Amino acid sequence: MNLRQIIFVISLVLLAGIATSCDDNRSAQDAGNIAQSLSGNDAGGFKRVQMPREFKFPQDFGPHPEYQTEWWYYTGNLTDPSGRDFGYQLTFFRRALSPHDIKRESNWASNQIYFAHFALTDIENGKFYSSESWSRGAMGLAGAQSAPFRVWIDNWSVKGEGKNFTLKAEDSSVSIDLLLQPLKPTVLQGDKGLSQKSGEVGNASYYFSQTRIDSSGTISIDGQKFEVGGLSWLDREWSTSALGEDQKGWDWFSLQLEDGREIMLYQLRLKDGGIDPFSSGSLIGTSGDVTPLKAGDFEIEVLDTWKSPNTKVVYPSKWQISIPKHDIVLTVIPLLGNQELLVSFTYWEGAVKVVGDGLSGKGYVELTGY
């Protein structure tokens, strides 16, 4: 997901900018250029995604430090016994500063940076909570490992237990503690898990998903606890990949339909207002069979917008999605307008519901570059 890479890169730049006042004859306005150089120029020495590979599970849940960037992206819709709806997002990112970790005396030395975003949507009260964590991958403060699988920053973590996972995160006012049990086989996105992002060789990522995960546990909001259950979605991706200079932003949809199918779509928006032909998606059948979707296979029409009171940014907030080949026409509606993450890099990522002719469901939408 290139968009997430943009988030990552820009977050990193902003973080670095805030972390210390550094004057390198560059101004803050150049942040965008630095973002470009960050993902482009520093890739030397890292492995690149050039051909399909054989995925091994559960090893591939763990980190791939020979690639520059990696993430574990969990989102989900939860409901308590009284029918009260919640949405959550817990995402871990890894970024390598250099391809090789040299042996150092200090336990703090590391070439790996981790950061995470945690968001919770309280739909009934119309409240959205978001926070972030940053850490170097050292001192046991943050890291990722494959056996047993674990990715964590401080006390935010995802741990593997057999085929299942436990998710834990807490902020000053909200927390989640969930058990995740995948209901379908792992989906390899793109071409057997190789997701090409532009025409250039190597501008691609390894990408797999778990599109239907049974989720149960507790969440708490301002001290109030809720027993919840629902469905989650995992996206796993790693790469050493550059962004196209003409790309402006990204609209990403992960939809879980009540008929047992899932739809993943991403649409890369170009600076000239067009849609990048490398936009794509997939339709996952009830048994886990995957049908790849090309840019021409689907159409996304914006029906409404929402203006953020915080950033004054106008985001689309209602869509009609049509996939004519599969006879699908859906309307996607945010469960709450304000699901804008106010973290180092601001973007919109939130719980949505899906309505359509004989179709319904829930999902998550991510919007950046607005």
Add this chain to the structure above:
Amino acid sequence: MNYPLFLVSTGYIRKHLLQNLLLVVGIAFGVALVVSVDIANQSAIRSFTLSKEMLSSKSTHHISGTYSDFDEKIYKDLKLNLGIRNLAPIVEDYVNIVELGGRAARLVGVDFFADLIFYDSQSSSITNLPQNILSELMTKPNTGLISRDLADDAGIHTGDVVELSYGSRTLNIEIVGLLSSKDDELRESLGGLLIADISTAQELLDKVGSLSRIDLLIDENTPQGTQDLERIRDLLPAVVEIKKKDNLLGSTESITRSFELNLTALSLLALFVGVFLIYNIVSFSVIQRRSIIGTLRSIGVTRRQIFKMILVEALIIGILGSLIGVIGGILLGRGIVELVTGTINDLYFTLTVTSFSVSVKTIIKAMSAGILAVLIAAVVPAYEASRINPINVLRRSELEKYFVKTVPFLTLSGLVFIGLGFVLIILPTKSLVLSLISVFLILFGASLIVPVCTVNSMRFFSLILSKTSVIWRMAPRNIIRSTSRTGVAIASLAVAISVILSVSIMIGSFRSTVVSWLDTALTADIFISMPSQNISSQAGLDQALKNEVENFPGIDRVATVRRVLFQSPGYGSFSLVAVTEDLAVKNRRFIWNRDDNERLWDQIQDSSVLVSEVFAYRNGIKPGPGNVIELPTDKGIKEFEIAGVYYDYGSQTGVVLISDDLFRSYWNDGKINSLGVYISPGLEVDKTVDELRGYLSKDRSLLIRSNTALKKSAINTFDKTFTVTSALRILIAIVAFISVLSSLMALQLERGREFGVFRSLGMTVSQLRGMVFLENGLIGLTAGLFSIPLGVTLSLILIYVINLRSFGWTLDFVIKPQYFIEAVLIALVAAITAGIYPAYRLSKENVGRLIREE
């Protein structure tokens, strides 16, 4: 003031330009001193604050070790086990930048990610740290950032390797980026910093595995915050504390406060002497204009108008003098700031930023002080002027008669002031301000009894001179006749000289105390230490060095000294000094000790400590049996018995002396600060020093000095410390000199008609000159003699009250005859110099004109 009166004023000032010029200069000097000392004090405080800049402006609390760094695992525990957020780990210490002549800087290792929360990107107007720089800082060892200002100063560019000295080691750090900030204060404080990744700082400073500090952001006012603090306190070992950020500056700052207060008092003293000068000259201007004022009064000018005229004159001169003083003070301030910050660096803590700041407040304060001094000094003469009776005006004796009447009253009030001053001193308090006030009371009181002393001493002189020629006999009587003016001149001279004398005695006593203390404290033949020991640095030498030195041929035995800066809630900051043997042994001087010196050392091996006088004084410990101190150790809070209180002049924060074994058994510390080496009998110290230098200084730099060299350098530091005081002493002398010069000169110049009469009676010019010099000499001598008891009294107060209250130590009172000779000489030279111009004038004057003048 109306126009005719204005003309009278300007006419007078023009006619007596020199006299008024001296007045301006005198005020200017006094004000300049006040300004410069205030600038120095303010700049010192600012330098301190900037040097202590925490970088994490938003943090509310700090976790730090009471005596050293602490285990980095504590950070992990806080984060992972307690789930405390908003933490930032820091590893830091003081280093010296070789390229900048050893200028001190703080090498601060930060976690760029953890620190995020402490920055307000809006307020710190931060530009950005490009990712490649962040990447280099984190992944490339020995890399860091410095401020653009510092880089410009030192001609350092990105990519350069900067050499730092730290303890006995040399560190090389590659500068990969330059820091700057649009915020002036932040930018200035960045000038004293080298910023590196926390991993780099750990490796460079040899602190792998430990942290110097953790900054926290906790809202104490929320239940969660209170609970978090409680949980953190429970987790921390005894030797690690969590403190509120506000308290952090307090402890060290208060130590320098006495130092600064003493300087302020000295500068006010200069102004005090200045008041006499002003009083002198203003009252003189009244006397000189008796006839004009009388005439003005007889043509209908009111008393009020006369009063106003004199005051306004003084005020204008006061403002002029103060303005010049402010400018002079700012210029002078630069020098004094350097001296003051130098002293702070030597004695209190390492300043990495030396700030020179002049605040509007300082200028307003000094201007008001100058103008107020003028007004106070001018009120009495102005009142006297307004009382001048048009009928009596020509009767010159009138004024003296009036003055003679007031002498008993002056004497009595003088005694009352002196008494009051002594009462203030006796009061059972530790207040430094009170003792300084009492000094002023005593000085003021003493100046009030000067007239009566003058009269009596002149009677004594006239007795002595009774066998000499008539001219010589006239001199003392002339002085008695004009006590109203000579009295003030003598008083101001005596006050100034006594201040100079008392400061001389104090510094001299201090110096000789320190010298004899050094002799007892430094018994080893050779001392080995680190070349760049910033006072606040934690750098240390490896304990193994002891063995290395012991194995060197010709070495009899080696003692080690470990000094750690202790910060404990109960006793503030002090030094904990651990020694393998008492280097002072027999010679150590105790205020109180449990047993005789040699047995005492054997006794304190297990659970007792010795404390310095300063430590005891600051903590209210009365020397005597049964005292204990509780110290946080790595094995929890431990109680130690105080087996003795000894004299020590090496630390103004106090020392707890402990045996090395006891120290190592309670505190986990593997470093030493210095070695005391005893060489085998018959060997030459200097030769062994050279040999040791060759043997030990291979891959490290050590400072190896002989006993003599170390003592010399200690005395140098001492002398440097008192440079400011000495400088102020000289400036006070200058103010006093101007004061005496102007008043005595005016006194002699005024006697035109008298001299005319003498001349017409047949006295020669040289006879008159002789009389002028004799009179001035007598005045100088009287002032000099009077200053001796006053100066000695003041020095006693300085040594036994002010020094004790400021620093907590007692000095031996040492008096040398040279101080007195010096005092009397200054007085004589000032007085006699004042006679030169009037004496010169005498030969130019025409007798006829002189007599006709009246």
